[in-house]
Every structure is written in structure tokens, then in C-alpha cells.
Amino acid sequence: MASYTISEINNILKAELIGNTTQKIEGPEEIRKASPTQITFIGSKKYAKFWPDSEACAALVHTDLDLEPGENRAFLKVKNVDLAMAKLLELFNPPTPVFDTDIHPTAVIHETAKIGAGCKIGANCYVGKAVELGSEVILYPNVCVFDDTTIGNNTIVWSGTIIRERCIIGSHCIFHTNVSIGADGFGYRPSEDGKGLVKIPQIGNVIIGHYVEIGANSCVDRAKFSSTIIGDGCKIDNLVQIAHNSIMGRSCIMAGHSGLAGSVTLGDGVVIGGSASIKDHTTIHSGATVGAGSGVIGDVEAGKTVLGYPAQDARDMLKQWAAIRQFLKKK
Incomplete structure (x- = not known):
């Protein structure tokens, strides 16, 4: 197990060191669960009250918090605790599973496939033609x-x-377990005799940019024609649905259980909260945010935050909810 002194950790984080600890640090932990060999995080006053009773020997602390670490304990003061925590977690990140052979003998690889240098292909994989x-x-x-x-x-x-x-995937992407990329888009129309449904062929593909991460059990459907596109740097949570012909700009975020219907367009830096649903042929412009559980049925302006079902300006929706609560109190 790796362990580090507080000075070694600070050499990486470049924080302001307050106090000191002789304890070797073996990992990070939540402030109320930490042991004497662990470092914790205090990002706001909400968690500062737990420090006196915490057993942690050190903490990452926001620069605005006025706290004393105590005897044989240390603070690393930083402007952004979340980003510093990301660096710290990377330091203690366990190694990924080991490949005994670069290409497992049970993998099936078509003779026309081109495999780049240093690739690793695990047991029972299938790599198709071209x-x-x-x-x-x-x-x-x-x-x-x-x-x-x-x-x-x-x-x-x-x-x-x-x-x-026919999918085109960029570099430095991460697709977690059971992701589906390029399955048929969902397209049906009533048959002429009205007795069934006619499947609309989906002949397009999916294009995914660089540094995209897609969570477990999420689906990105291929286009009816042309392409479903996910821009560089997008981060997609577990159990997310992205339907045919949708286009996501750069660095968008979609939280779990959210979904885009067909032909939705997201600008750059759009944030979609958990369980939010976006109607087909809707455009959400750059920098907009959709609150969790919201239902978007119309276009959203750049930089705007919408909330509710149907979604509207977040401030207006909060005022409505407050008015409803006041009305119910009076009844």
C-alpha cells in the first residue's frame, strides 16, 4: 500500500501548509469516517464542524475557512478543494486490471482489422471486418x-x-461497462392498413470526439441518416439515453437517467441534470443548464437555467413553487 508524508503530498498539490503531522498518509476518506492514517476534505463551513471529532491526520481545506488543524495535524489550504481532491485521488488510485497477454487467444479478430501498437484485447472480444x-x-x-x-x-x-x-470514436475516450454505441435509432410509423408499425431503417452512424467519457449502461443510438455526434470532452453518466441524430457540442455534461430524444442539439458546455428529459428537435444553446427532473419541450437560450416540468426559467419556477407553498399553508 502506498503512503506519503504531508510534505510529499504538498509537493504535488502546491497548497499552503498549515501545521504539520508526522503520520504517514495511506489514503483519503470522508471526514467522519477517516482514521489517523488518512487525509480528508473540508470544502465548506458545512463540514468544518466535524473536524474537531475527526480522526484524520490532515485535510484539504478551502482557503476561506478559518480553522486550526490541532496538534500533530495539518491543513493543506487550496482555492478549489474539488480539483485538489481529484489530484489526491489520482495519487492513491489503485492499478487497473492486468493483461497477462496483450491479445488474449480467445479474442476473435478479423483478418482485415488494423490493430495499433500497444493495444490490449481481452478474452472473448470480437473485432470485426475493417x-x-x-x-x-x-x-x-x-x-x-x-x-x-x-x-x-x-x-x-x-x-x-x-x-x-461504422462508428467513429476519438482518442482518450473511456466507455464503462455495458455501453451501447451505434444501435438502431428508435423509429416507427403506423402501417398503411393501421394494423401494425413499420420500422424506419437507421442507416447513419455515431461520431464521438476526443476525451469523451460514457458511464455504464448508457446508450448512444446511430442516426437515421448522417450522424449522431458527441463533441470533444463530453462527460455522460450512467443510464443515459442519447437518441438518433442528436448533436452534443463540446464539454457537455449529462447526469444519470437523463435523456435526449431524436434530433436534439446541445451547444457547448450544456449541463443536463439527473432524470431530465429533452423533447425531440429541441435546441439547448451553449452554457445553459437544465435542472434535475425537468422536462424541456422548447428551445433554451444560451446561459439560461431552466427547471420544472415543463421546464421554464428557474427563478420563475422557484417563485411559483414558493407561492404554491404559501397558498397551501393558508388553506
């Missing part, structure tokens, strides 16, 4: 990559993920 993998791509066991798909350098694909034919 697939191209860049350098240092990792396919963990039981991944399927179908025909004519390209995957950029240093992309990691975890077990159970299926990438359908």
Missing part, C-alpha cells in the same frame, strides 16, 4: 467492435460494451 484501432487502445474482456469502426489512440473500452458498425 476495424481500425489506434495505438494503446484497451478492450477489456467481452467487448464487441463491429465492422468499419475506427477507435482513436488511448481509448479504453470496458467489458460488455458493444460498438456497432
Whole structure:
């Protein structure tokens, strides 16, 4: 198990060191659960009250908080505790699973596939016709990559993920377990005799940019024609649905259980809260935020925050909720 002195940690974080501790630090932990060999985090006054009873030997602390660490304890004061915590967690991050062989003998790789230098392909993977993998791509066991798909350098694909034919994936992406990329979009119309449904062929593909991360059990459907597009740097949580022909700009965030219907367009830096749903053919412009559980049925202006069902300006919705509470109190 790795352990570090407070000075070694501070050499990485470049924080303001207050106090000192001789204790070797073996990992991070929540302030009320930390042991004497662990470091914790105090990002706001809400958590400062727990410090006197915490057993942690050290803490990352926001610069605005007026606290004393105490005997044989230390603070590392930083402007952004969350970003400092990310660096600290990386320091203690356990190693990923080890490949005994770069390409497992049970993997099925089509003779026309191109496998870049340093790729690792786990047990029972399938790599189809004319697939191209860049350098240092990792396919963990039981991944399927179908025909004519390209995957950029240093992309990691975890077990159970299926990438359908003709997809274009960028570099440095991470797809967690059981992601579906490039399945048919959801398109049906009533038959002429009114007795059934006619399936609309979905002949497009999915294009995913660089540094995109997609959480477990999320789905990105291919387009009816043209492409479903996810821009560089987007981060998508677990159990998210992105429907056919949707387009996401750069660095968008979608939280768990949210979903885009067909042909939705997101600008750059859009944030979609958990369980929010976006109506088809809607545009949410750059920098806008959709609150958790909201239902968006119309376009959203750049930089605006909307909330509720149907979603509207967050300030107006909060005023309505407050008025309803006051009305109910009077009844």
C-alpha cells in the first residue's frame, strides 16, 4: 500500500501548509469516517464542524475557512478543494486490471482489422471486418467492435460494451461497462392498413470526439441518416439515453437517467441534470443548464437555467413553487 508524508503530498498539490503531522498518509476518506492514517476534505463551513471529532491526520481545506488543524495535524489550504481532491485521488488510485497477454487467444479478430501498437484485447472480444484501432487502445474482456469502426489512440473500452458498425470514436475516450454505441435509432410509423408499425431503417452512424467519457449502461443510438455526434470532452453518466441524430457540442455534461430524444442539439458546455428529459428537435444553446427532473419541450437560450416540468426559467419556477407553498399553508 502506498503512503506519503504531508510534505510529499504538498509537493504535488502546491497548497499552503498549515501545521504539520508526522503520520504517514495511506489514503483519503470522508471526514467522519477517516482514521489517523488518512487525509480528508473540508470544502465548506458545512463540514468544518466535524473536524474537531475527526480522526484524520490532515485535510484539504478551502482557503476561506478559518480553522486550526490541532496538534500533530495539518491543513493543506487550496482555492478549489474539488480539483485538489481529484489530484489526491489520482495519487492513491489503485492499478487497473492486468493483461497477462496483450491479445488474449480467445479474442476473435478479423483478418482485415488494423490493430495499433500497444493495444490490449481481452478474452472473448470480437473485432470485426475493417476495424481500425489506434495505438494503446484497451478492450477489456467481452467487448464487441463491429465492422468499419475506427477507435482513436488511448481509448479504453470496458467489458460488455458493444460498438456497432461504422462508428467513429476519438482518442482518450473511456466507455464503462455495458455501453451501447451505434444501435438502431428508435423509429416507427403506423402501417398503411393501421394494423401494425413499420420500422424506419437507421442507416447513419455515431461520431464521438476526443476525451469523451460514457458511464455504464448508457446508450448512444446511430442516426437515421448522417450522424449522431458527441463533441470533444463530453462527460455522460450512467443510464443515459442519447437518441438518433442528436448533436452534443463540446464539454457537455449529462447526469444519470437523463435523456435526449431524436434530433436534439446541445451547444457547448450544456449541463443536463439527473432524470431530465429533452423533447425531440429541441435546441439547448451553449452554457445553459437544465435542472434535475425537468422536462424541456422548447428551445433554451444560451446561459439560461431552466427547471420544472415543463421546464421554464428557474427563478420563475422557484417563485411559483414558493407561492404554491404559501397558498397551501393558508388553506
